[in-house]
Amino acid sequence: STAYVEALRDALIPRHELWFAYTMNDPAAREAAASSLRRLVNLPFEADDIHLTTGGFAAIALALKAVADPGDEVVYSLPPWFLYESLVLEAGLVPVKVTIDPATFDLDLDAIAAAITPRTRIVILCTPNNPTGRVYPAATLQRLAAVLDEASARTGRRIYIVSDEPYNRIVYDGAAFRSPLEFYPHAFLAYSYGKTLLAPGQRIGYLALPPAMPSREEMRDAIRTLQFATGFLFPNAVLQYALPRLEELRFDIDLFQRKRNLMVDALREIGYRVSRSEGTFYLFPESPIGDDEAFVRILAERGILVMPGRIFETPGYFRISLTATLETIEASLPGFAAAFAAAAA
Amino acid sequence: STAYVEALRDALIPRHELWFAYTMNDPAAREAAASSLRRLVNLPFEADDIHLTTGGFAAIALALKAVADPGDEVVYSLPPWFLYESLVLEAGLVPVKVTIDPATFDLDLDAIAAAITPRTRIVILCTPNNPTGRVYPAATLQRLAAVLDEASARTGRRIYIVSDEPYNRIVYDGAAFRSPLEFYPHAFLAYSYGKTLLAPGQRIGYLALPPAMPSREEMRDAIRTLQFATGFLFPNAVLQYALPRLEELRFDIDLFQRKRNLMVDALREIGYRVSRSEGTFYLFPESPIGDDEAFVRILAERGILVMPGRIFETPGYFRISLTATLETIEASLPGFAAAFAAAAA
Numbered sequence: 096s097t098a099y100v101e102a103l104r105d106a107l108i109p110r111h112e113l114w115f116a117y118t119m120n121d122p123a124a125r126e127a128a129a130s131s132l133r134r135l136v137n138l139p140f141e142a143d144d145i146h147l148t149t150g151g152f153a154a155i156a157l158a159l160k161a162v163a164d165p166g167d168e169v170v171y172s173l174p175p176w177f178l179y180e181s182l183v184l185e186a187g188l189v190p191v192k193v194t195i196d197p198a199t200f201d202l203d204l205d206a207i208a209a210a211i212t213p214r215t216r217i218v219i220l221c222t223p224n225n226p227t228g229r230v231y232p233a234a235t236l237q238r239l240a241a242v243l244d245e246a247s248a249r250t251g252r253r254i255y256i257v258s259d260e261p262y263n264r265i266v267y268d269g270a271a272f273r274s275p276l277e278f279y280p281h282a283f284l285a286y287s288y289g290k291t292l293l294a295p296g297q298r299i300g301y302l303a304l305p306p307a308m309p310s311r312e313e314m315r316d317a318i319r320t321l322q323f324a325t326g327f328l329f330p331n332a333v334l335q336y337a338l339p340r341l342e343e344l345r346f347d348i349d350l351f352q353r354k355r356n357l358m359v360d361a362l363r364e365i366g367y368r369v370s371r372s373e374g375t376f377y378l379f380p381e382s383p384i385g386d387d388e389a390f391v392r393i394l395a396e397r398g399i400l401v402m403p404g405r406i407f408e409t410p411g412y413f414r415i416s417l418t419a420t421l422e423t424i425e426a427s428l429p430g431f432a433a434a435f436a437a438a439a440a
Numbered sequence: 441s442t443a444y445v446e447a448l449r450d451a452l453i454p455r456h457e458l459w460f461a462y463t464m465n466d467p468a469a470r471e472a473a474a475s476s477l478r479r480l481v482n483l484p485f486e487a488d489d490i491h492l493t494t495g496g497f498a499a500i501a502l503a504l505k506a507v508a509d510p511g512d513e514v515v516y517s518l519p520p521w522f523l524y525e526s527l528v529l530e531a532g533l534v535p536v537k538v539t540i541d542p543a544t545f546d547l548d549l550d551a552i553a554a555a556i557t558p559r560t561r562i563v564i565l566c567t568p569n570n571p572t573g574r575v576y577p578a579a580t581l582q583r584l585a586a587v588l589d590e591a592s593a594r595t596g597r598r599i600y601i602v603s604d605e606p607y608n609r610i611v612y613d614g615a616a617f618r619s620p621l622e623f624y625p626h627a628f629l630a631y632s633y634g635k636t637l638l639a640p641g642q643r644i645g646y647l648a649l650p651p652a653m654p655s656r657e658e659m660r661d662a663i664r665t666l667q668f669a670t671g672f673l674f675p676n677a678v679l680q681y682a683l684p685r686l687e688e689l690r691f692d693i694d695l696f697q698r699k700r701n702l703m704v705d706a707l708r709e710i711g712y713r714v715s716r717s718e719g720t721f722y723l724f725p726e727s728p729i730g731d732d733e734a735f736v737r738i739l740a741e742r743g744i745l746v747m748p749g750r751i752f753e754t755p756g757y758f759r760i761s762l763t764a765t766l767e768t769i770e771a772s773l774p775g776f777a778a779a780f781a782a783a784a785a
Contacts, residue, residue, distance in 0.1 A: 099460075103678070104449050115444075115639035149494055149643075149672060156671035165510070165532070178668060185669035187510070187532065294460035296677030298494075323523060324530035326501035327494060328671055331679065332641030333448070 098344055099292055106337035114336075119322070119329045120147050124338035128286075128301055131342045135263060136274040136284075144304045144311070146318050147335060150295070151261050151287030152178065153328040154302035157321050158257045158283040159186040159217060161314065167216035172202060174226055174379070174407030176259065179219055189214070192408065200229040200370060200379070204238055211246045217255050218243065220275055223262040226379045226407055226414040228372020230266055233273045240279040247281075256282035261290045261300070266374040267352045280307035288338075290376075291346040293418065299330040299338065351376055354417045354424055365432045378415040379404075383438040387413050393437050397430035443689055444637055451682035459681075464667070464674045465492050469683035473646055476687045477629075480608060481619040484651050491647045491663045492680055495640070496606050496632030497523065498673040499647035502666050503602045503628040504531040504562060506659065512561035517547060519571055519724070519752030521604065524564055534559070537753065545574040545715060545724075549583055556591045562600050563588065565620055568607040571724045571752055571759040573717020575611055578618045585624040592626075601627035606635045606645070611719040612697045625652035633683075635721075636691040638763065644675040644683065696721050699762045699769055710777045723760040724749075728783040732758050738782050742775035 109115070125142035132140045148154045159169065165187035171179055172195045183190045193206040207218065218239075222231040239256075247253045258275040263286070266272045276282045284303040289295030302318060304311055322328045329335075355378070359371045362380055369380035382390040387403040387410055394401055394413075404412030417424065454460070470487035477485045493499045504514065510532035516524055517540045528535045538551040552563065563584075567576045584601075592598045603620040608631070611617045621627045629648040634640030647663060649656055667673045674680075700717055707714045707725055714725035727735040732748040732755055739746055739758075749757030762769065 100452050100454065103452050107445050107448050107452070109445065115637075115641050118641040149676075152668070152672035160530075181665070181669040182671070185505075185666070292460075294677075296460045296463035298672070298674070298676040320526070321530070323497070324526035325671065326527070326673055327497035327643065329643070331494075331643040331676055332639075334676065 096344070099294065099341070102337045102340035102344070103333060105340070106333045115332055118332035118335055120145070120319070121332075121335035121338070124335040127339035127342045128303075132284075132286075132303060135272065136277060138274075138277060139306050140303060141306065143315060144306065146302045146315075146322065147330050147338075148300050148302055148322070148328050149298040149330050150289060150300040151259065151285050152182065154283075154285035154287070154300050155179075155219070155257060155259060156182050156186065156325065157302050157318055157328060158255075158285060159183065159188060160321050160325065161283075161317050162255050163188050163216040166214065168212060168214045169217045169219060170207060170210050170215060171219040172207070174404065174409035174412070175219075176221055176225055177406050188217075191215070195227075200224065200227040202231055202235050202239060204235070204242055207239065208242050208246065211250070211254070213250045213252070215246070215250070215254055216252070217257055219257045219259060221259040222275070223266060223272070223372075223374025225262065225375050226377045226402075228370070228375045228377055228379060230270060230272060230373040231275075233278070236273060236275050236278045239275070243279060243281075253281050257285060258282055259285045261285075261287040262375040264291050264346060265348065265351065265376060267348070267355060267372070270373055272374070276303075276305040280305050280309065282308070288341060292341060292344060297334060299334040299341075350421070351417060354421055357421070358415065358417065358424055361428045362431060365435050367431070367435065376417040378417070379412050380415065382411055382413050383435050385411055387411055390434070390438055393434045394430065397434055399427050399430045399434070441689070444639065444686070447682045447685035447689070448678060450685070451678045460677055463677035463680050465490070465664070466677075466680035466683070469680040472684035472687045473631075473648075477631075477648060480617065481621060481629075483619075483621060485648060486651065488660060489649045489651065489656070491660075491667065492675050492683075493645050493647055493667070493673050494643040494675050495634060495645040496604065496630050497527065499628075499630035499632070499645050500524075500564070500602060500604060501527050501531065501670065502647050502663055502673060503600075503630060504528065504533060505666050505670065506628075506662050507600050508533050508561040511559065513557060513559045514562045514564060515552060515555050515560060516564040517552070519749065519754035519757070520564075521566055521570055522751050533562075536560070540572075545569065545572040547576055547580050547584060549580070549587055552584065553587050553591065556595070556599070558595045558597070560591070560595070560599055561597070562602055564602045564604060566604040567620070568611060568617070568717075568719025570607065570720050571722045571747075571757075573715070573720045573722055573724060575615060575617060575718040576620075578623070581618060581620050581623045584620070588624060588626075598626050602630060603627055604630045606630075606632040607720040609636050609691060610693065610696065610721060612693070612700060612717070615718055617719070621648075621650040625650050625654065627653070633686060637686060637689060642679060644679040644686075695766070696762060699766055702766070703760065703762065703769055706773045707776060710780050712776070712780065721762040723762070724757050725760065727756050727758050728780050730756055732756055735779070735783055738779045739775065742779055744772050744775045744779070
């Protein structure tokens, strides 16, 4: 948007001699992010809890490195974001995947509990979930916290949550987003500005610590040190200076909600089984034929680009992104209908 | 500079809908970097040899991860850049430090040869050297290549060079810079734009492969994959778009050479022992008293900020940066004289 470009162009005008010098965790940027996070998540985050990173990937990578030792296990639910596995493996850790409740896309807490071993160190959550659009409810997060407390006590080693929340400002129907950090203090919040600003190439996000995290000061130091030692995972100076203005830009949630409703209603009318995403700008319908990759090709022949569920280790589904314009989405509906008919034939 | 700011402000104006989308190794940026590198280093680099990174730290971190396995040894000479150790340790590798020739600041090839074990996988070089200002001569690099070829044959495992070259465009007296890559194809070139543009907070650099590197295609793939898996170590989109114009900006080498000469001549007249840097914007004089940290404090009392040799694991020296203006440098000379007198007293 114009406001986005103007904010960054303005941040490029040097205010002092050291404007482009090494810039790590610019205090005004941290405070703007903490203030925004306090409004979203009902916890008293401080500016120093915010570790500015080159986007969400970097925030997750830092959290993994901060608490896990090589060989530790990292549990996450399918369908996962497709780069969790490579981030986990590159950190020298072991991915352990569990399924979700296929009817509701909610976390399967029994499956998580059963996957925990003495080597489990981290559970990664993504809420609102990419690709399912599920926003995990408070009751689920509360029970998960109890499961992890109990398991940590049993194994004698604290299990941490890494909460991957790039969509935490994209929640529909006025629903309240609840962060896992509200329920469990041994948790990290990874955020990226790429989604709400629709500018993922610009690489700014953060890793936040909750106020109640034990040894929070030591953890802050450890993360700052890791930001250097893993390749200087700080965002560039200008993005940091622009952050207070970027925080003020509004994502047009109403427009995306209209797109979601339009698409869900139309798909259901055609005959697709699809749940109404509670958040994110994704839908995750069932493929009308078992082979989701074949169905993605059928859609592609009609000019519709979606991702097969197999990429998310969840065959039989596909992911629709609603970032196209309302007009483009409307224009795609006949193609979705024709593809459904072709698949049925 | 104004031209720098203008180049970036211009790159912020979107040319198409996906201007701020995920941007990895923008082709025009790669080609601009490869073309510039072909002029500097007499090797036929291709655009695909350039892996754009969030600065030099990230480039070195990627090279370490690309070829070394946990527990492998990484050899480098003292004084090192002060973050080699944390980059090496964070990659799960073992730092092995060797001394240099204290009279010439040249590499001590015998010391390097003696440090090699069957676990040695990488030798890091920094040329022109921060902090000594030494530019390693062709003959030294040629002999180093022979040492590493011989050692690799002996251990049965190839030893790689990581050539850390953020100052390779900052060489004085018309001297020719020679990259280690010209002499040894199992080598990576890590570059940062932060130094010549005096904008280290902006986080853009690259890791380049030499055309003669064996299995270059596989190495390109491995590095691109690592860029994701270590936290998305790609520079932000706008910096990538600006790169062709940033490559055209000239570093005022004459000004820095005047600063170097002024400072070296004045320091020597006062009584300091200091070699005339061949490159970089640093000088690395001997401390007139053994305790370089005490001497740094004596200088600081006179308003002069330098770094003690101890930070570079080389006690008895200190590092001067010539990034201040010529006027500031001239104004500092009485302080250097007074500190020398105070140290002698």
